[in-house]
Amino acid sequence: MKFDSPLFDRIRVKPDQDRRLRTDTQACQWPGCTCSATHRAPKGRLREGEYWRFCLEHVREYNSSYNYFAGMSDDAVARFQKDALTGHRPTWKLGLNGKQPGVSRGRARRLHPDFGAASDPFGFFGEDLRSGRARPDQTPAGRMVRNAERKALDTLGLDTAATGPDIKARFKLLVKRHHPDANGGDRTCEDKLREIIQAYNYLKSAGLC
Numbered sequence: 001m002k003f004d005s006p007l008f009d010r011i012r013v014k015p016d017q018d019r020r021l022r023t024d025t026q027a028c029q030w031p032g033c034t035c036s037a038t039h040r041a042p043k044g045r046l047r048e049g050e051y052w053r054f055c056l057e058h059v060r061e062y063n064s065s066y067n068y069f070a071g072m073s074d075d076a077v078a079r080f081q082k083d084a085l086t087g088h089r090p091t092w093k094l095g096l097n098g099k100q101p102g103v104s105r106g107r108a109r110r111l112h113p114d115f116g117a118a119s120d121p122f123g124f125f126g127e128d129l130r131s132g133r134a135r136p137d138q139t140p141a142g143r144m145v146r147n148a149e150r151k152a153l154d155t156l157g158l159d160t161a162a163t164g165p166d167i168k169a170r171f172k173l174l175v176k177r178h179h180p181d182a183n184g185g186d187r188t189c190e191d192k193l194r195e196i197i198q199a200y201n202y203l204k205s206a207g208l209c
Contacts, residue, residue, distance in 0.1 A: 030058040044068065046190070071187050079191060088198050090151045149206060152199035164209040171200045171209075 028037045029052050037053035041062045054062060069077045145160045153162060156170045174196045176182055178189040203209055 026053055028055040028058055029053050030055070030062075033058055041066070042068075044070075045072075046193075072190070076191055080194075088194075090148045090155075090199070090202060092147050092151065146206075148202065149208065152202045155195055155199035156203075167200070167203055167209040171196065 026037050027033070028035045033055060035055035035057070037055060039054055039056060039059040040051040041054055041059050042048075043050040043052060044066075045068055052062065069080070072080070150160060153160060153167075156162075156167065156174065158166060158170055162170075175193065178193040178196065180187050180190065180193075183189060200209075
């Protein structure tokens with residue numbers, strides 16, 4: 001081992017000098033402060049992924065008064081916390097994919113002779129094996145529509161026949177309509193806006209737009 005290496009300094013009781021590389025950092029963004037910005041702090045709700053750059057003193061001051069739920073009602077906070085349990089992703093009640101009312105046992109058996117009275121929730125038999133006709137939970141192109149996709153499209157006010165450009169155009173329209181800046185700073189539409197953004201992000205991750 002080289003005795004003048006930074007690795008050796010780690011086990012020294014008193015290193016003779018600090019050989020760690022020093023890089024220039026930007027100035028603290030706190031008004032009037034010229035210290036180095038060594039820490040970052042979140043800018044807040046609806047600005048996820050954006051951060052302020054502060055020095056240690058001012059990041060402590062900022063964090064002491066930071067409130068992610070500022071401006072939200074108690075009911076809105078409760079709904080947000082409930083949605084957080086599922087990662088703010090669309091959910092549906094247990095048993096929604098079960099046998100639907102009005103589906104006769106004979107129709108279910110036409111899907112497959114061994115399928116009994118079930119309604120094929122996972123789409124293993126997406127077509128009537130005798131007629132070859134598409135089931136109602138398929139698009140005209142034959143692609144199966146998941147319940148989460150259907151719920152996300154419903155949030156945007158679209159049906160399963162919507163195309164990628166339709167989804168993007170509808171999303172832009174709804175964001176402009178429900179954004180607080182378009183409503184004179186009124187934050188009562190923030191919950192609806194968050195649902196719209198979550199629905200669009202899900203459809204985008206599913207490759208539909």
